[in-house]
Amino acid sequence: MLVGRDLTVRRGAITALQDVSLELRPGQVFGVLGPNGAGKSTLLATLSGELRPSRGQVLLQGRPLGDWADVERARCLAVLPQSSTLSFAFRVADVVAMGRLPHRTGRGADAAFVAAAMAAADARHLATRSYLELSGGERQRVHLARVLAQLWPGETGQVLMLDEPTSMLDPAHQHSILKAVRAFAAQGAAALVILHDLNLAARYCDRLLLLKDGRPIVAGPPDEVLQAEPLRAVFGLDVLVQRHPELGHPLIIAR
């Protein structure tokens, strides 16, 4: 659905991203892992059209991203940034409803989509609260609900990109939110998620990409990517890789 080819981003003398190619497929969750400063957010900015690559191309539904009209693109591509700077006292439901701004679906449908997206991100009980009263984790869920509402109910051809969506969440919400992302992708959208927790990536992603210094190190299903060797190479971390006793996915334990 979204294809990035040979993406290279240079900032002055620094190469922030070098020759990264990837394909986001409908219904799948694609995870991007790497140490701080590896180029994960740069990759996301390039794939979402925010940053123009020095070389390479991004195709959304086969069309170069730059050829899309702003509103048209916003109807199929939603992006959750790492943090938001909203400092105005909107009601939570109004923040989530901003996800519907690119659409002309009418008030009734919009309200239903907003309610469904808030329920998916476990933010429905916050609907009438002021955004400024919320904790960091609650705010993160509200913005997740906003980007879900932007694409709701989700269909093939759409792309959802999330930059560390679980960074401020408690353990229970880390799981429930990633489950919600999986469930949303199951409707047909392709999802890209930047994560720091290797075990969350192992459990919820269909395919993974390991980045280091802007270069792709390994890509593939979690079983192939999450092995001791590549993880040592990328994170400089010595790990044991076991199997999850119930679910069978890789379980990474620092030595």
Add this chain to the structure above:
Amino acid sequence: MGTPVPARFLFFVLGLLLLVAIWLSLALGPLSLALGDSLAAALRLVGVPIEASGLEQAELILAQIRLPRTLLGCAAGAVLALCGVAMQGLFRNPLADPGLVGVSSGAALGAAVAIVGSTFIPALSAGWEPYLLSVFAFVGGLSVTLLVYRLGRRDGQTHVATMLLAGIALTALAGAVVGLFSYLADDRTLRSLTFWNLGSLNGASYARLWPLLLITIAVALWLPRRAKALNALLLGESEARHLGFDVERIKRELVVCTALGVGAAVAATGLIGFIGLVVPHLMRLLVGPDHRLLLPASALAGGSLLLLADVAARLVIAPAELPIGIVTALLGAPFFLYLLLRERL
């Protein structure tokens, strides 16, 4: 943060407030008209056939002095408040002021050039001074704002933080030049310079009213069309872009809109502070931050408050009158502090 007031009720109250403010502004002054007389005369002026006995004087005062002054106050208050909303949206900061982009200081500089310059070139001042002053102030405000905007641009993008700092620097620079002009000016010129910097609706005329009125109407019609974009902009520039808005274009439009609106207001009335800052802030407490409600509410409240401040300025030391900038600052600054402290708690 309590529940915002129901919008319909609030707009009813704000509409009523504006009508009352207009009425008071028409009726009160050094020569107070009876409230009934001023109403009857006003109605006659707009063509309602009412028995006119002894209303001739009231009609004359109303038509020649009070009406242009009232409309000027309405328009200036509304456009200052609207541009305040636009700047607070652009800078994503509820405490931003339209003056941040240099429009007020640029206008002050233009005015200083006109006031002091016309004493050196007497031919200019013969009858032309009021218009010259307005034109110079308008051009000054527009040029400094566009310069601030240019300074904030890099690689095809506008950096609002850089713009903010450039605005501060150019405001200081313009202030220094105005200071230099004040130093060079003789006593009479210094006095008119000082008065201009404090703002006044005194000397309102239709010639001064029309340009501001037209620009105010344009701004009041155009800004609400960008209400949704302003809402999205509050999330952040990249968020707004991902929601499908052409953020660079909107930023440019907001700056141009403010330069025109505030520039015209300052050119017509001098520097009137705090309306652009306090009114949007106050309205946000009442209707919430949604620009679809905030913009019209701020326009109504801005017009009303400026008129009421002007009525106060006319009455406090009648038959003389205070510069209106003193009144708005005396009322606005403590109120602003109150808001700040209230939020801190």
